[in-house]
Amino acid sequence: MAAHSQFALLTQRRFLPYFIVQALGAFNDNVYRQAIIGLLFFLGVSAEERSTYAVIAPAIFIVPYFLFSAIAGQVAEKLEKQRLIVVTTTMEIVIMSLAAVGFLLQSMPLLLVALFCTGLQSTLFGPVKYSVLPAILKPEELTGGNGLVEMGTSISILGGMITGGLIFQVAGAHGPEAAAAAIVALAIAGNLVARMIPRVDAGAPDLKIGWNPLPESLAVLRMARAQPAVRNAILGVSWFWFFGTIITSQLPGYAELHLGGASGSASLYICALALFSIGTGTGSLLCEKLSARTVEIGLVPLGAAGMSAFLLDLYFARPGAAPVTGLDVAGFLAQPGSLRIVVDLLGIGVFTGFFVVPLFALIQSRTPSSQMSRVFAALNIQNSGFIVLAALVGLGAGMLGWSSPTLFLALAIANVLVAAWIFALVPEFLMRFLSWVLVRVLYRLRVRGVEAHVPDEGAAVIVCNHVSYMDALVLAASIPRPVRFVMYYRIFDIPVMSWIFRTARAIPIAGAREDPARMQRAFDAIDAALAEGELVCIFPEGALTKDGGIATFKSGVERILARTAAAGRPVPVVPMALRGLWASMWSRRDSRLGRMRVPRRLRARVEVVAGAPLHGAVSAEALEARVRELRGDAA
Structure with missing residues (x-):
């Protein structure tokens, strides 16, 4: 990578x-x-x-x-x-x-x-x-x-x-x-x-254009709301414009009254704007490195948190009038506390980049090509409304006698509330953030073949070897699309953890001897998810490996494929292999007591390898052989 x-x-x-x-x-x-x-x-x-x-x-x-x-x-x-x-x-x-x-x-x-x-x-x-x-x-x-x-x-x-x-x-x-x-x-x-x-090429060359602005505007707005994740990504981008409009509109007055810029000179204002813009550009460029070249919407909560944190600190850095006035850029930088303000303006910009770039990438990756331009047209309409609203908020704050730092404080609080609301509406954002943070804190993750072999849209079944309790989290952090994981119902029902699994829309399953009805419900849920064009991941071994090897794949995957084929909607199977997790504290290599110790290696190297999709009536034996081949000798 x-x-x-x-x-x-x-x-x-x-x-x-x-x-x-x-x-x-x-x-x-x-x-x-x-x-x-x-x-x-x-x-x-x-x-x-x-x-x-x-x-x-x-x-x-x-x-x-x-x-x-x-x-x-x-x-x-x-x-x-x-x-x-x-x-x-x-x-x-x-x-x-x-x-x-x-x-x-x-x-x-x-x-x-x-x-x-x-x-x-x-x-x-x-x-x-x-x-x-x-x-x-x-x-x-x-x-x-x-x-x-x-x-x-x-x-x-x-x-x-x-x-x-x-x-x-x-x-x-x-x-x-x-x-x-x-x-x-x-x-x-x-x-x-x-x-x-x-x-x-055109996205929809046969489209008949409607020239009446009002009904067509309503139509594209409805189109943009069809997918919850896209709808809320658009809301997030519009909030970015609201946030940025307020910041940039306040900077001229803020630079003169609170940073001490010389009256009639724009040098300090331009410097403050440059810091924010350079920060935004830097954050935008860093997104690819942090996301490991996937559409990583887990960066969005990180961006929202950083935006509020640095904006809040900007308020406390200079809540009142500048102690010295008539300053140029060099004069301001010589003042006590100026470095903190510089870092805050850069930080706001950097985390703004973290916030908005994955949202654009998400909209592009989840929207059909035949609707892409109209969805972005809807985005532009909504952005315009938020920009106007930001201007009105700025005017209203001025009429109320609010200073720029006070408005920054209010915006920092509002940003937290809006972000929390968006993440509550689409928990996928927060779940991706948690998996992104945990996996990158615990491991040095390398991903091979995922971008080439996991389809960008449409249904597919992912099969993978089962090495540790972290497997689903590692896979979720490696695959840019949402994945419905099939998991053992006793783990799914653990208090507190159950909320996380339900939020992630995992599918609980039981053995045929334990609870035949629950097993049937699981297969029905898997079939419904595939019918909706989602990704479903199963671990055909049925349990964690006890020796680091790969156990025999069970026939459940054949049953899944048979149902989709019988319904006239066959789906591809993407084989994947996890490497390096057997040595982690989350596998069964050690006893329970041993697993409670710190990991043997800090940020151990872990690899996810995806192979070419298999089509048609694929047997469990063939899938097992393919996963073994992808894994090689590394557990």
């Missing part, structure tokens, strides 16, 4: 042109918006008029997301995606040419019309931006690819804001001409690079 790097994608044509196009788009949007602010200062507009623009401009930009996202999602579903990206970047050239005329004429009405058109162009590009990734990336590359995109977006937004803000300062009297030239040149560059993106 360590031999792979997400940065290798930046050397490949299937990803690099797309990455550059989306980064240039984000960069140009922010250059344009900041250049408009620069023009207002250039024209000597009063502070009241600038404040009016600060309210009107974001509303003008975001209105198209509400009106046209559903239509944009359908268009992105129907058309070949590379062609659509070229169309949208061509639109950007036209729109930025109109904006350039606005700069040259110094016409705010014309610039606001172009700003609305920019929002429209972004609305059309939005569903393509994320729906194209599953088509050009392998399943094991989704997390790394999304991490690169989030990193690129964060840095591009920051760079665009800085560049747009500097245009009028650097160009002086020629500021309008410089702004006009910059935005048109960036748009042309994006269009030229878009033509280098390889062809990406």
